[in-house]
Amino acid sequence: MKRNSLRWIFNCHRWFPTKDDLLIALSCIQEEERNRIFNFVYKKDVKLALIGQLMLRRCVSDCLDIHYDQVSFRRTDKAADSIDKIGVDISKVKQSNQQSTDEYFKTMERIFSPQEWKLIKSQDPMTINQSPLHRFHRFWALKESFVKAKAIGIGYELRRIQFNCPTINVPINQIVNDTLVNHDGLLSNNWMFEESLIDGNHFISVALSADDLTCFRQQSTNNFFQFVQFNQLINPNVHVVVTDDFWVKYNNKEEGRHV
Structure with missing residues (x-):
């Protein structure tokens, strides 16, 4: 069985979104996720959760050939892969x-x-x-x-x-x-x-x-993590649907401690 995996890294510690960046990113994700993300106290956690959502959306869009705007998620407590x-x-x-x-x-x-x-x-x-x-x-x-x-x-x-x-x-x-x-x-x-x-x-x-890891072990040496940039994760043609209130709320949060 062929296994296709994406391994992406994004450096949130060095990402300081502009107002346009934040509003575009928030417009790319579902409303319930926007509300969940802004319950976080610190900016760093908002950024981590937001980038995580953008990664998921870009991954599904690219790998399953689904238009970016048509991707819809339901939340579980598990990670995503083709094995057990x-x-x-x-x-x-x-x-x-x-x-x-x-x-x-x-x-x-x-x-x-x-x-x-x-x-x-x-x-x-x-x-x-x-x-x-x-x-x-x-x-x-x-x-x-x-x-x-x-x-x-x-x-x-x-x-x-x-x-x-x-x-x-x-x-x-x-x-x-x-x-x-x-x-x-x-x-x-x-x-x-x-x-x-x-x-x-x-x-x-x-x-x-998994019950049989043979084929996964043979392919795993090529599963390198790759750094991605913000503009690779968003839909550049997205219509901004959020108000400036989100930018105000974001700036009122403290950065928080990075570990």
């Missing part, structure tokens, strides 16, 4: 301002198994290309993508999930898909993880589950 389960997480490599790396690791001790901590903290020559903090965020992205795919919930004990990574370092802008997962001590053969390192500081893990 999928979960996606991105983890930014960052140093705490208040704590040293060792102190930070201490506060997160219960998250990882002893075997995972051994690799995270390893001084082996095979691991020197990436720091312990890099390896920490790689494992974090893996665990978060897995629990999202399984819809386990935020209270789940993450140490019950243990990853074995034959590829020690994830190369920048390449796909690693040989990572294995043990859940409650049992190897789960029906899971595959597509790992990427974007710009050297953002680990992305896509967790995929």
